[in-house]
Amino acid sequence: TGGHTTEILRLLSCLSESYSPRHYVFADSDKMSEAKIRSFEQKRSETFSNSQFTLDRIPRSREVRQSWTSSMVTTLYSILYSLPLTYKLKPDLVLCNGPGTCVPVCVSALLLGLLGIKRAIIVYVESICRVETLSLSGKILYYFSDYFIVQWPDLKEKYPKSVYLGRIV
Amino acid sequence: FRFKDSLAEDMGRADLVISHAGAGSCLEALEKGKPLVVVINEKLMNNHQLELAKRLHRDGHVLCCNCSTLVETLQSMDLSALKPFPPGQPEKFAVFLDEVSGVQ
DSSP: OHHHHHHHHHHHTTOOTTSOSEEEEEETTOSSHHHHHHHHHHHHHHHOTTOOEEEEEEOOSOOTTOOHHHHHHHHHHHHHHHHHHHHHHOOSEEEEOSOTTHHHHHHHHHHHHHTTSOOOEEEEEOOTTOSSSOOHHHHHHTTTOSEEEESSHHHHHHSTTSEEOSOOO | OOOOSOOHHHHHHOSOEEEESOHHHHHHHHHTTOOEEEEEOTTTSOHHHHHHHHHHHHTTSSEEEEGGGHHHHHHHOOGGGOOOOOOOOHHHHHHHHHHHHTOO
16 A cells, blocks of 8 residues: 555665566555556666566455454455465565555465475565554564564664664665 | 645645654655654554654654644744755665575
8 A cells, every 4th residue: 555555666666677577466455556566667667678567456454443353354365365366476585565465465475385385585674654663564474574674773672583774765 | 725646746845844744744755855844643643653753853853743832833943953864775675685585
């Protein structure tokens, strides 16, 4: 969604073409991200000629302030949806930055790894808005990601296994 | 106006930005190098949304107030005391990612 998309596109801005093709996965209820992504990729294709990307939508895992019990149901539904998608894409690297949408995708990627089908590196970058506390996605993925990046020193102290590179968006 | 797709143009022409504590708004103003007064409405916002505004205030990048103290803040503010907000560095992320994913 909105802020997350803007942030993740900034994260991608300095990456080389080794990171291709890029598969963007976002919530079906998200109206604005597609335009931002296309605009970013359009500019990118002006520099890199063979730039490739795809767009996929999955059911939104959770609405803001949705209750615990119903969140578990909707997240489970999203996981069932994202499993075949992740299996089809078989990513080498999963990069995410915090919307609920990323949890089902990461869970799917982890499952594929556990089943010996495809082992992806999972990199999570917590939003710049998170100065002292982690988002819910962050709290979950802190334990399941390969690299967990925070953008403020307070979080690095609280979560010692995280990586602190300063502000990167 | 009630809603625009982008405030980039308006912000570009402004001498001062007065905003709610939403991260997107704050960062947009700061990145354009505009002096920023953040109006905090504790009743309306989640705790986590205030984290960034409070930190920016603590680091001297923005002025903070609430609805009732806005006028007073505008009358007595010293914008020259605000520190510039350096841009983020996605290059550092690229270097890191290249290292961990084994890209040459």
